[in-house]
Amino acid sequence: MVEAVSIPVIANGDIATAADARRALELSGAAGVMIGRAAQGKPWLPAAIERALKHGGEVVPPPRARLLQSLLALYDDTLDVYDGKLGIRIARKHIAWMIDAELGADARELRKRICMLEDPHLVREALIQLFDDGLDRAAA
Numbered sequence: 001m002v003e004a005v006s007i008p009v010i011a012n013g014d015i016a017t018a019a020d021a022r023r024a025l026e027l028s029g030a031a032g033v034m035i036g037r038a039a040q041g042k043p044w045l046p047a048a049i050e051r052a053l054k055h056g057g058e059v060v061p062p063p064r065a066r067l068l069q070s071l072l073a074l075y076d077d078t079l080d081v082y083d084g085k086l087g088i089r090i091a092r093k094h095i096a097w098m099i100d101a102e103l104g105a106d107a108r109e110l111r112k113r114i115c116m117l118e119d120p121h122l123v124r125e126a127l128i129q130l131f132d133d134g135l136d137r138a139a140a
């Protein structure tokens with residue numbers, strides 16, 4: 001494909017680590033890679049993989065407090081862009097993905113409850129509490 005067309009080709013599919021990305025670039029000769037499912041709930045992952053490719057080293061997740069901060073910012077931005085109930089519903093999938101990615105099966109029940117809340121203030125409070133509890137568990 002890269003040889004057949006004159007536009008940049010992006011490789012995609014099952015890329016979740018810096019090693020996957022490196023391999024896909026080497027095998028395909030593509031101009032870049034795209035990361036889909038592996039970045040669900042991990043919006044920091046593509047930039048972290050890019051850093052690892054450029055400078056070496058490991059892919060290190062940001063601290064949980066930073067993840068909470070970016071999730072809350074994303075939540076507010078989503079509600080700004082999409083009015084009313086639509087925004088609340090669209091934001092739910094990102095909330096669910098990040099809870100799954102960061103807190104896993106332990107938080108499944110709370111995730112379900114948060115994703116049923118209609119009041120954005122309650123959603124924010126519940127996320128702060130959930131991630132703080134997660135922090136306590138991680139420190140224990």
Ligand SMILES: Cc1cc2nc3c(=O)[nH]c(=O)nc-3n(C[C@H](O)[C@H](O)[C@H](O)COP(=O)(O)O)c2cc1C
Binds near residue numbers: 013014
């Ligand atoms: C939630 C989600 C939404 C997607 N939406 C689109 C889309 O709108 N258009 C599209 O061409 N591909 C879409 N895809 C496919 C991805 O772009 C990508 O090709 C596919 O997920 C394989 O890459 P991955 O293994 O990194 O996930 C979507 C994938 C996911 C998981």
